[in-house]
Amino acid sequence: MGGSYMLSKERIEEEIEFVYQKIIGNLTTFETLVPAAVSTDYVYPAVENADWTDGFWIGMLHLAQSYRPDERIQKVITKQLAVFSNRLDKEIVLNHHDIGFLYSLSAVADYRENKTVSSREMALRAAKVLMRRYNENAGIFQAWGDVTDKEQQGRMIIDCNMNLPLLYFASNETGDPMYRKAAESHVKLAQKYLIREDFSTFHTYYMDIQTGKPRFGATAQGFSDDSCWARGQAWGIYGFPISFTHIGDTTLLDAACHLADYYLAHLPADKIAYWDLFFQSGAEERDTSASAITVCGLLELAKHLPLTDGKKQRYEAAAEEIILGLMESYTTRNYPESNGLLVQGVYSKPNGNGVNECTAWGDYFYFEALTRLHRSWSTYW
Ligand code: GLY
Numbered sequence: 359m360g361g362s363y364m365l366s367k368e369r370i371e372e373e374i375e376f377v378y379q380k381i382i383g384n385l386t387t388f389e390t391l392v393p394a395a396v397s398t399d400y401v402y403p404a405v406e407n408a409d410w411t412d413g414f415w416i417g418m419l420h421l422a423q424s425y426r427p428d429e430r431i432q433k434v435i436t437k438q439l440a441v442f443s444n445r446l447d448k449e450i451v452l453n454h455h456d457i458g459f460l461y462s463l464s465a466v467a468d469y470r471e472n473k474t475v476s477s478r479e480m481a482l483r484a485a486k487v488l489m490r491r492y493n494e495n496a497g498i499f500q501a502w503g504d505v506t507d508k509e510q511q512g513r514m515i516i517d518c519n520m521n522l523p524l525l526y527f528a529s530n531e532t533g534d535p536m537y538r539k540a541a542e543s544h545v546k547l548a549q550k551y552l553i554r555e556d557f558s559t560f561h562t563y564y565m566d567i568q569t570g571k572p573r574f575g576a577t578a579q580g581f582s583d584d585s586c587w588a589r590g591q592a593w594g595i596y597g598f599p600i601s602f603t604h605i606g607d608t609t610l611l612d613a614a615c616h617l618a619d620y621y622l623a624h625l626p627a628d629k630i631a632y633w634d635l636f637f638q639s640g641a642e643e644r645d646t647s648a649s650a651i652t653v654c655g656l657l658e659l660a661k662h663l664p665l666t667d668g669k670k671q672r673y674e675a676a677a678e679e680i681i682l683g684l685m686e687s688y689t690t691r692n693y694p695e696s697n698g699l700l701v702q703g704v705y706s707k708p709n710g711n712g713v714n715e716c717t718a719w720g721d722y723f724y725f726e727a728l729t730r731l732h733r734s735w736s737t738y739w
Pocket of ligand 1: 517579589705
């Protein structure tokens with residue numbers, strides 16, 4: 359990847375306008391309902407708020423509102439927040455670790471943008487529910503399944519890096535270190551066991567919940583147990599620097615640099631990753647959502663590297679090159695009937711789910727990446 363900067367402010371603004379208008383066009387469809395996790399033929403059906411992905415729409419609304427306030431957007435944010443609050447009250451499909459994704463982009467984002475007291479309370483309640491998944495013996499948050507489920511006990515996944523910010527928020531707001539301590543324990547074990555010696559990553563890893571000892575790594579959404587699922591690597595590139603911003607452990611930045619180097623070294627010519635980094639050419643599908651997440655991660659990572667570190671400029675240039683690739687060849691501009699943003703995302707190839715579709719998270723991180731390139735942005739994470 360080169361060291362020059364390719365993107366003008368005008369070009370970024372033009373793209374943000376495309377995103378913004380798409381969001382405005384979706385306000386009526388997704389007033390209290392949300393886009394499904396993935397599109398069908400590039401069109402998201404409107405569904406009830408009950409999936410791990412349902413924070414991404416309100417996250418985009420917050421980004422849109424911070425770009426150019428519009429009372430129509432605010433009205434939908436308010437309605438969506440009520441749905442999130444109800445979901446928490448009734449604990450509708452919250453028996454998983456993605457409570458962090460859900461409530462960081464809804465409640466925390468609203469509190470950060472608007473200082474809404476009820477959103478702060480909602481975020482703190484959500485953090486308490488997430489804490490139930492922390493296993494003291496193993497020192498990690500169990501990703502999936504009920505905490506009594508023997509098959510899932512002790513299993514952490516790389517995606518969880520993005521659920522930890524809700525816990526840092528809770529400690530910062532309440533002064534109670536319990537949340538931060540658990541998040542720190544988790545991220546350090548993720549660093550130790552999810553990252554392999556060559557700086558590729560396991561998607562998931564099992565800890566022994568009796569002894570706290572490591573067991574083995576395995577994939578769920580990647581090509582094989584020993585391949586590198588592209589989006590998992592992206593969650594690492596972004597998630598480790600985010601934990602660094604909260605706990606100041608510089609080895610997390612080093613880890614993210616290694617993960618970024620591995621990712622960048624395993625891209626095809628147009629820099630848009632295949633769904634598993636095992637593939638670098640051929641007919642397999644890309645995963646544009648991994649690209650969008652990686653751009654956010656590279657930009658966050660570069661922010662914390664000193665000017666004297668050559669990697670800083672290299673990661674910024676790589677981030678621009680990737681987003682330029684997305685802008686030029688992977689948006690829905692050529693699909694006017696689409697209500698999504700990025701085409702050619704992959705949810706889970708092994709399950710045949712959401713293959714070559716728009717993804718709710720890919721769209722969110724595309725907008726976040728553009729926002730980061732456009733202006734100095736106060737993170738929701
Ligand atoms: N966090 C789930 C996924 O990335 O598919």
